[in-house]
Amino acid sequence: MTQDPAEPSEQPILMGDNGLFGIVSEPCAIRRNTGVILLNSGLLHRVGPSRLYVHLSRQLARLGFVSARIDVSGKGDTPRRQGVNVEQSLLYDYDDVCQTLHSLYGLDRFILVGLCSGADDACAVAYQRDNVAGLVLLDGYAAKTIRYYFRYYKSRIFNLGSWTTASRRLFNRILHIMRRIDADESELTIPEVRHFASIEEARRAFEQISQHCERCLCIYTSASEKYYNYEGQLGRRFPTFRPKGGLCEIYLPAAKHTYPLAHHRRFAVENICDWAATFT
């Protein structure tokens, strides 16, 4: 990979009518026709956990990519959009960033990067917008396969710790049900943090995305263990998800969801940059 020796420059920017806030990283010499948009994840703002997105966008700029790390509406420093639902708001946000990057740099194809709910957002956008050329999904969606169950139970059946945990969970579950009998039902409603699509919805979305999205990189950490535990599982579960440049899956069970260890962050940044480097 050719890297610019000079440091990229950055500028804070407010985009569109809603004042969508982001930081644009600009290389010394723009050498790619594809821009990168990093969507913030969950309640974290555009900096990303332990500055993951800052390091990533600066490294991408060294490879000649223009990138924007943004706060979607209602998160970080971007105000909520009034009168639209979450899905519409996300698409308006994406269109605002595309329009800004197009007017500033003439870009009209984009790689979307998202972690956790940011990965779900990236998929939702890629389903609706055909200028998404690449997807980087960190702990994104997946669905279980028979092999998943085999590996899951194989690792637990001879493990004493698993039996202890299972007993504790069963005890807690019984306790929870007993308490629930007396409790007010309204107190028991736990808000859903992340909505996972059904298998059928996901299949349809992935098929649609495959039509225009050239390549997809998925990195799963230990946080995905409850639904993902071997490389290739996503492709096996959704055989029609075939971006023409390929679907690349990396399983990194040693890492945690927010990459709190520095060398895991380095690993993620290096792998994403290597993968992105083949985009023009």
Add this chain to the structure above:
Amino acid sequence: MEPFFFGERKLLGLYHPAAGLAKNIGVLICPPILGEYMRTHGCLRQLAVELAALGHHVLRFDYSGTGDSGGDIQAASVSGWLDEVCIASGELQAIAGVENIAVVGVRFGAALAASAANDCPAITHLVLWDPVDDGSVYLRGVIETYEALIASHEYLAAADLEDARSVTTGYALADSLLQGIGAFRFPDGGVTDGARLSVLLTDKTVFDSGRWQGRTTNCRLFEHECNWTTFSESVIFGRPLIKELAQQV
């Protein structure tokens, strides 16, 4: 909100202009560092919005090597961050046209603000939320948290483990920064002489220790679960807490 970069180190500033009739005192917000920075971002943003609605010009900023500001944390230093508090305060004076600055500082950001106040006469009021008193105790907490975090990684291979242990914290801070943080002590004399000091504590044990009451008559307890000393990624937010901070300003 008006975002911009300022200073040679390209610090990110987020300026919230006062709504309506502006008060003649600007508010500078000094965030905490490391994991605490991410956890308090939303809370400090909301505080800025509310203070601006109350007629204050407010500036939030990121220290160099943190957040969206320029540089890497490996190149950052405590003395550099202290300078940056003064630079940011000057920036706020220039943009908002105010003479006096109140600083809201959180954790290590509170310690930096209190120290910077000695060299920065514009700072006339400090509102400190759970300030760090002793840098060595704070640093020990950060290191212990990091060690517990490494231990909680179930599948680390030997090489990964070695890699993780080769740095003292998850942020791979430079030795000079670690030493700077460890050597840091809350500057008693300067603050009480120069600026008005308000302290807000969320931990009853710290409040009951009486450590802060000797430094200011305005030390208040506002219990809120912040879990500063454990590895936590939960966001710290609470309208009553924000209201209390705004009231202190």
